[in-house]
Amino acid sequence: MNKKLLFTAIGGLLLITGCSKQPNLENAQQTEQNMTTQQNTNLQNGSVNTTNANVQTQTIQGTTITVGNKNFAKKLSKIVIYFNFDKYNIRKDQWPKVEKLAKLIKSNSANYTIRIEGNCDEWGTEEYNYALGLKRANSVKNALVQLGVDPKKLTVISYGELNPVCTAHAKWCWRLNRRDNFTYLP
Numbered sequence: 001m002n003k004k005l006l007f008t009a010i011g012g013l014l015l016i017t018g019c020s021k022q023p024n025l026e027n028a029q030q031t032e033q034n035m036t037t038q039q040n041t042n043l044q045n046g047s048v049n050t051t052n053a054n055v056q057t058q059t060i061q062g063t064t065i066t067v068g069n070k071n072f073a074k075k076l077s078k079i080v081i082y083f084n085f086d087k088y089n090i091r092k093d094q095w096p097k098v099e100k101l102a103k104l105i106k107s108n109s110a111n112y113t114i115r116i117e118g119n120c121d122e123w124g125t126e127e128y129n130y131a132l133g134l135k136r137a138n139s140v141k142n143a144l145v146q147l148g149v150d151p152k153k154l155t156v157i158s159y160g161e162l163n164p165v166c167t168a169h170a171k172w173c174w175r176l177n178r179r180d181n182f183t184y185l186p
Helices: 002-017 025-034 037-045 067-078 092-107 126-146 171-177
Strands: 113-119 154-160 179-185
Touching: 067 092, 067 179, 092 126, 113 126, 126 154, 126 179
Parallel strands: 113 154
Antiparallel strands: 113 179
């Protein structure tokens, strides 16, 4: 009788604490299969309908941004560089964004810093995703330096999986979270 009670208690504890942090693959596969060809095309073109996907938007923080640099900060925050799954090298289709970013940074001679924010999807451990996000941020930083940006103007940070813009459990959503964002720091 005590063994039965013990197994029931352990089962209840496992139910309460849950399993590993890995997403539900069955739901992800069903969601991916339900995507239409148009949605895949929109994803490749950079426009995704995220109405029902729990997508969050980021706003520019800090009230000390001057009026002249407000437009610069806004342009900077709109640039997003995406990465492939488990990779930190810059994709060929993302190079024009890196070049645009380098021109934008070099065009503003004010004294400021750009924070390159590395982000990951929810796959992997927190430690692994933190390290991968840092590698992604450093990859873009190194590319910007090669394009002539002053390295003193750049700083990197990794949010790992802690800063998602999309929380749906589907491949198209995870792709949106594998990214670098850029923030103006006066």
